[in-house]
Amino acid sequence: xxxxxxxxxxxxxxxxVYVQAIVVKSVLLVTCMLVTTVAVYPEAxxxxxxxxxxxxxxxxxxxxxxxxxxxxxxxxxxTRWQQRLAMNDWKIETKIVRLNQLPKGTIANIHWSLPKRxxxxxxxxxxxxxxxxxxxxxxxxxxxxxxxxxxxxxKLPLDSNNTDLEEETVKKLSTxxxxxxxxxxxxxx
Numbered sequence: 001x002x003x004x005x006x007x008x009x010x011x012x013x014x015x016x017v018y019v020q021a022i023v024v025k026s027v028l029l030v031t032c033m034l035v036t037t038v039a040v041y042p043e044a045x046x047x048x049x050x051x052x053x054x055x056x057x058x059x060x061x062x063x064x065x066x067x068x069x070x071x072x073x074x075x076x077x078x079t080r081w082q083q084r085l086a087m088n089d090w091k092i093e094t095k096i097v098r099l100n101q102l103p104k105g106t107i108a109n110i111h112w113s114l115p116k117r118x119x120x121x122x123x124x125x126x127x128x129x130x131x132x133x134x135x136x137x138x139x140x141x142x143x144x145x146x147x148x149x150x151x152x153x154x155k156l157p158l159d160s161n162n163t164d165l166e167e168e169t170v171k172k173l174s175t176x177x178x179x180x181x182x183x184x185x186x187x188x189x
Contacts, residue, residue, distance in 0.1 A: 068126045068136050069096055077144045078121065084177075085152050092151075093120045094144075099128035108143035114154055121147045138178075146174040 074094040082088055102109055102122060107129070112119035123143050126136045149170045 068133065069123070069140050071096060073137075074121075074123055074140070074144060077141050078148070081145050081148050081177075085148055087148065087152060089117055090151065091118045092148075093118075095120065095122045096125050097122045098125050107139075108147055110147035110150055112151055112154055119151055142174060142178050145177055146170055149174045149177070 078092050078094055107124040110119055110121045123140050129136050131139055
């Protein structure tokens with residue numbers, strides 16, 4: 001009977017440590033998201049609209065092969081990640097655009113209207129990408145997730161002076177989300 005009590009206490013203690021670890025990780029994630037602020041372009045502040053961009057990666061030469069990304073692919077990523085991020089109340093339009101239709105040095109951006117719960121995500125057409133073909137699809141999905149993370153933070157206090165901190169946090173969160181997704185997909189196979 002005594003060894004059963006010892007085992008019971010040991011498992012109870014391990015479970016408590018596990019729960020504490022989950023709580024600490026959750027608090028750190030929420031704190032990171034709350035500390036990060038959303039910067040709004042000045043012309044958007046008056047209309048409760050905002051915009052975000054994903055910077056252009058440094059990469060190798062452009063290939064001459066046909067585009068790898070379709071509107072249907074981008075829309076399906078948005079739908080999937082909207083569900084995962086509990087953002088189903090948003091109407092999000094997607095567009096594949098040429099380089100000259102994006103802000104200089106970017107590969108994606110998002111414009112949103114908080115009151116209307118609408119947004120438009122633009123991603124770079126693979127024709128203009130400097131990435132190797134094998135990286136374009138995953139990078140474009142990462143850009144979609146990145147822009148959705150910006151959107152999920154849209155209600156945070158707006159401060160155009162702290163965009164670096166916001167961008168760093170969004171990059172880390174979107175990269176982590178996509179990495180977890182890849183692990184989950186590999187586990188299913």
